[in-house]
Amino acid sequence: MDYTIWNNIRTMNKKLIILAALGIALMASSCSNDTKMYDVNYGLAHEVLLPTDSLFGNQRTVPLETTSECLLTKNASIIYADEHDILLSSADDVYRFSGNGKFLNKVGNLGNGRSEHGKIASCSYDSRNKTVGMFYKLTC
Numbered sequence: 001m002d003y004t005i006w007n008n009i010r011t012m013n014k015k016l017i018i019l020a021a022l023g024i025a026l027m028a029s030s031c032s033n034d035t036k037m038y039d040v041n042y043g044l045a046h047e048v049l050l051p052t053d054s055l056f057g058n059q060r061t062v063p064l065e066t067t068s069e070c071l072l073t074k075n076a077s078i079i080y081a082d083e084h085d086i087l088l089s090s091a092d093d094v095y096r097f098s099g100n101g102k103f104l105n106k107v108g109n110l111g112n113g114r115s116e117h118g119k120i121a122s123c124s125y126d127s128r129n130k131t132v133g134m135f136y137k138l139t140c
Helices: 003-030 052-056
Strands: 077-081 085-089 094-098 103-107 120-126 131-136
Touching (some): 077 120
């Protein structure tokens, strides 16, 4: 081999050794014996009860319409709610209700075809664009 290639390899090896030594020195300097102890029982001893009004502001109970086309499964969850719309998801469907609980429509349909979706793992709602994002369970 050419002398310049060997010289380049030696230079690279020296740089790698210096870089490794610097990394080890930084790791060693970040390890210190100044361990801070925190009392995790402090929060438990000083319990503060907060009224739900202070946490959630203006809340109300809305009874949802219960017809055969909008019966929810036991694992339904709220995606979004305001005074105009309530969106709920289950493993199979996303349901849209009005602010007073009247069933409006399902968002999409379960299936494998065009404009259909798979089993839902979770959902999110983009209030600015008024779109529902669905994350599907993978099936093999």
